[in-house]
Amino acid sequence: MLDREGFRPNVGIILLNTKNQVFWGKRIRTHSWQFPQGGIKYGETPEQAMFRELHEEVGLTPEHVRIVARTRDWLRYEVPEHFIRRDARGHYRGQKQIWFLLQLMGRDSDMNLRATDHPEFDAWRWNDYWVPLDLVIEFKRDVYQMALTELARFLPRNNHHNRYLRSGMRPHHRDDAGNTNTAPLDENGPPEPASS
Numbered sequence: 001m002l003d004r005e006g007f008r009p010n011v012g013i014i015l016l017n018t019k020n021q022v023f024w025g026k027r028i029r030t031h032s033w034q035f036p037q038g039g040i041k042y043g044e045t046p047e048q049a050m051f052r053e054l055h056e057e058v059g060l061t062p063e064h065v066r067i068v069a070r071t072r073d074w075l076r077y078e079v080p081e082h083f084i085r086r087d088a089r090g091h092y093r094g095q096k097q098i099w100f101l102l103q104l105m106g107r108d109s110d111m112n113l114r115a116t117d118h119p120e121f122d123a124w125r126w127n128d129y130w131v132p133l134d135l136v137i138e139f140k141r142d143v144y145q146m147a148l149t150e151l152a153r154f155l156p157r158n159n160h161h162n163r164y165l166r167s168g169m170r171p172h173h174r175d176d177a178g179n180t181n182t183a184p185l186d187e188n189g190p191p192e193p194a195s196s
Contacts, residue, residue: 001042006093007076009040011050012147015058015065015102020129020155023058023104025113025121033135035144036120037097046070046098054102057120059112065102069154074098077143094139099147101154129155 002008013036015023024033038053040046047067054060078094085092113121130148133141 002092003096006091007096008092010037010095010097011040011046011053012037012097012099013050013054013102014099014147014151015104016068016156017104017126018158020158021126022129022131024125024127024131025057026123028119028122032137034140050100056116059115060106060110064104064106064110066105068101068103068156069151070101071099071147071150075143075146077140080139097143099151101151103156
């Protein structure tokens with residue numbers, strides 16, 4: 001299913017853990033790493049395609065994730081001619097993608113790269129949000145950069161146990177002797193003064 005310009009509709013998935021690290025999958029029998037992605041079938045919405053691809057490639061179901069955001073519009077990349085099947089040359093130019101930012105609500109153990117008979121990945125890991133794009137096949141790098149940049153503003157704030165550290169502040173307290181204590185407070189308030 002191609003549009004009039006020769007682009008195939010597709011979805012891309014950026015899956016976050018609680019540390020805002022992203023799922024990074026190694027394409028089966030290669031040394032290249034990428035985000036889960038796949039084509040939109042006729043009659044599917046981008047969201048339906050995203051959930052289908054998420055299950056097929058990572059083994060997760062809608063109960064395992066929460067949609068945080070998606071790109072406003074299609075992001076496109078062209079595929080070099082030598083990567084295009086001979087019978088598709090002249091018609092197919094590349095992919096146009098809607099990217100989804102998802103928060104994993106389940107556990108790492110919920111993931112299953114062998115959920116179907118045609119796995120896409122043979123290994124995975126958590127990586128910093130700004131993944132090393134030199135590991136991505138060259139013609140996809142610009143789209144990855146655009147998707148990561150557009151969706152970065154929706155990253156959930158990490159839930160630290162210490163409410164003062166969350167905002168990057170280290171409160172200063174004076175003890176009974178007038179000494180400054182820069183230790184961060186815990187959730188129960190300031191530290192108790194040392195007993196003599």
